[in-house]
Amino acid sequence: MSRFRFVSEHRHAYGVKRLCRVLEVSRSGFYAWDGRPPSPRTIRDAELGELIDEVHRRSRRTYGAPRVHAELRRLDQRCSRKRVARLMRDAGLVGAHARRRWRRGRPDTAPAPDLVNRRFDPPGPDRVWAADVTQFRTGEGWLYLAGMIDLYTTTWNTRAELRTAVFDYIEAFYNPERIQHRLGHHSPATYETITAVA
DSSP states (O other), X not given: OOHHHHHHHHHHHHOHHHHHHHHTOOHXXXXXXXXXXXOHHHHHHHHHHHHHHHHHHHTTTOOOHHHHHHHHHHTTOOOOHHHHHHHHHXXXXXXXXXXXXXXXXXXXXXXXOOTTTTOOOOSSTTSOEEEEXXXXXXXXXXXXXXXXXXXXXXXXXXXXXXXXXXXXXXXXXXXXXXOBXXXXXXXHHXXXXXXXXX
């Protein structure tokens, strides 16, 4: 079976863009083989898909559909959040998920299962993530700092390397770029500028 025929037979389940990428064939080649031009919706999906991929990449692969949608709206790209979620799902793009709030259980509650069987050396990226939370007391109450790392990639040879990586994340991405729902879909730096002017 030709690769184009495979794309044609599975396009409704997985989408042409994703299948062409996986099979390493061009979409234009597929449509030429298919004998008909893509529909306006397909063309728009392809355009949005490229924008979504760019926004997701710039977010350091952390944004889910709500934040990607908010960023697209900020860029004057009109589309529904459901469409963004579908296109992200078709492209295999996912955001970093917040943990559900932990609640203290009864003393006789069984401990959480060890899902990785104490194996902390995964064979590739995005297989095993670890998280930790620390807290700092302030005059106004507690301040919490949460960190997440991919156990395959977040190894450093020196403290200086780790300091540089943390500084880069906070000062080059989180403060100036990462949009926050509670800040009206602005980054902390942008929000601070807006509120200082107001």
